[in-house]
Amino acid sequence: MTSFSEGLEGVGALLRGDTDVWRTGKFGRISRRILPLALAAGLLYGAAMGAYGLRGLQVLYSALKVPVLLGASTALCLPGLAAFLGAIGLGGHMGPILRGIVLSQATVMISLAALAPVIALVYVSTADYAVAKAFNGLMFALASAAGQWTLARHFRPLLAVEPRCRIALVLWLVLYVFVGVQLAWVLRPFIGHPGLPVRFLREDAWGNAYVQVGSVLREILD
Amino acid sequence: MSTLRTFAIEIDRILRGEDGPDEPLPKGQVPVALKVLLVGSAVLGVSYGLAMGLYALLSTKAPDIPWWHGLAQMAATSVKVPLLFLLTVAVTFPSLYVTSALAGSRLRPGATSRLIVRAIAVHLVVLASVGPITAFFTLCTESYSFMKLLNVAVFAFGGFAFLHFLRKSLVGELAVDRASEPKKVVADTDSARLERRVPRPSRAPTFVFHTWCAIYGVVGAQMGWVLRPFVGSPDLPFELFRSRQSYFFENVLDTIRDLLL
Numbered sequence: 001m002t003s004f005s006e007g008l009e010g011v012g013a014l015l016r017g018d019t020d021v022w023r024t025g026k027f028g029r030i031s032r033r034i035l036p037l038a039l040a041a042g043l044l045y046g047a048a049m050g051a052y053g054l055r056g057l058q059v060l061y062s063a064l065k066v067p068v069l070l071g072a073s074t075a076l077c078l079p080g081l082a083a084f085l086g087a088i089g090l091g092g093h094m095g096p097i098l099r100g101i102v103l104s105q106a107t108v109m110i111s112l113a114a115l116a117p118v119i120a121l122v123y124v125s126t127a128d129y130a131v132a133k134a135f136n137g138l139m140f141a142l143a144s145a146a147g148q149w150t151l152a153r154h155f156r157p158l159l160a161v162e163p164r165c166r167i168a169l170v171l172w173l174v175l176y177v178f179v180g181v182q183l184a185w186v187l188r189p190f191i192g193h194p195g196l197p198v199r200f201l202r203e204d205a206w207g208n209a210y211v212q213v214g215s216v217l218r219e220i221l222d
Numbered sequence: 223m224s225t226l227r228t229f230a231i232e233i234d235r236i237l238r239g240e241d242g243p244d245e246p247l248p249k250g251q252v253p254v255a256l257k258v259l260l261v262g263s264a265v266l267g268v269s270y271g272l273a274m275g276l277y278a279l280l281s282t283k284a285p286d287i288p289w290w291h292g293l294a295q296m297a298a299t300s301v302k303v304p305l306l307f308l309l310t311v312a313v314t315f316p317s318l319y320v321t322s323a324l325a326g327s328r329l330r331p332g333a334t335s336r337l338i339v340r341a342i343a344v345h346l347v348v349l350a351s352v353g354p355i356t357a358f359f360t361l362c363t364e365s366y367s368f369m370k371l372l373n374v375a376v377f378a379f380g381g382f383a384f385l386h387f388l389r390k391s392l393v394g395e396l397a398v399d400r401a402s403e404p405k406k407v408v409a410d411t412d413s414a415r416l417e418r419r420v421p422r423p424s425r426a427p428t429f430v431f432h433t434w435c436a437i438y439g440v441v442g443a444q445m446g447w448v449l450r451p452f453v454g455s456p457d458l459p460f461e462l463f464r465s466r467q468s469y470f471f472e473n474v475l476d477t478i479r480d481l482l483l
Contacts, residue, residue: 083237086238087344090239211363
């Protein structure tokens with residue numbers, strides 16, 4: 001069996017929640033096959049996302065940014081999460097927890113790639129930038145839900161053994177969303193406003209998303 | 223084996239749950255010398271201090287403040303973070319020891335100090351591991367209020383780990399204490415029956431833990447306030463310590479108000 005077809009088999013097992021595959025001792029080999037495929041899937045969705053204005057450079061930038069967004073958010077959050085879980089006595093379950101998180105991120109990227117044709121259809125159907133943004137938001141929400149589904153499924157046997165592992169589930173979500181929102185803000189634009197020149201990062205990229213939201217809310221309330 | 227390597231192995235064992243809070247410390251033994259714990263904790267504290275002080279280095283200063291003030295603040299913060307923990311332990315240790323003794327614990331001063339320093343090492347390892355997130359937000363943020371609240375949240379996050387580890391360790395230690403108590407053989411006299419009717423101090427670990435939390439939390443927060451600035455306001459020149467005024471909790475409420483209103 002080629003590594004690609006083995007990877008596809010692994011992706012199928014991941015999406016189906018075929019836990020036997022992960023218990024047969026082939027996990028290392030399969031995850032090595034899945035992760036490059038997941039990366040390719042992230043690149044594919046990013047390219048589709050950046051194709052809004054049909055500008056080659058934006059396609060390239062967006063293709064790079066989607067895996068960077070998901071990978072860097074995960075890399076920033078995992079050390080703190082692992083240290084905290086270890087400190088509260090869940091260190092013995094760290095392996096399955098981290099594996100579940102990595103596989104859920106792989107699911108997010110694979111789901112995004114599966115939704116890439118939908119985004120292409122939206123772009124063909126409308127030139128409205130707001131609609132493009134809204135649909136991309138929706139695609140990310142759906143892919144994130146798929147990732148959570150994988151994570152919850154991966155956690156089910158863990159929770160049966162140690163109910164406190166739910167803390168890991170909740171904490172991961174809070175940390176990941178907190179960091180992910182900010183990183184997405186820094187890495188914008190992902191779609192690329194047609195009226196603005198193509199850039200890898202906006203000139204004012206290094207702002208704080210939460211402070212911006214606070215300012216907007218304050219303006220609305222005033 | 224070097225001190226830091228020994229410390230790293232110990233922290234790794236704690237986080238993996240191999241010698242963690244679920245397993246009481248071996249009685250009468252010192253698994254890791256206090257010095258190793260203190261040196262390792264200091265290194266972790268310095269690493270988080272650098273991440274915390276990065277804001278002072280990168281934030282846009284008022285025009286009349288020289289550039290090197292940011293560098294000085296960063297250096298000062300990297301020293302102050304481990305100092306904060308060390309001084310908090312120094313101030314609270316006597317009262318923590320007395321409280322546990324009053325509650326019936328037979329923890330010796332050495333075991334008590336080791337227990338607290340291990341919990342602080344856990345707090346600092348959580349802080350150090352969240353350091354990259356703090357540094358990332360520092361790169362993106364000009365808002366001083368946001369950075370202050372983020373750091374309060376990060377310290378509180380580490381604090382939860384600290385409290386959890388401390389509670390487990392304390393309960394484990396006190397359980398070992400209780401189990402090793404010699405069984406008293408008493409005659410079935412009136413006074414003995416009266417003694418049996420007196421409730422056993424089964425809630426001692428919880429009582430000690432809550433008292434320790436209150437003492438340690440309040441002293442730690444106020445110690446942080448006394449040692450401020452840690453983040454370093456971009457509108458103020460560098461000072462090693464600010465003038466004595468107000469309290470920690472009052473300032474946190476003021477900062478939340480500033481950010482929201």
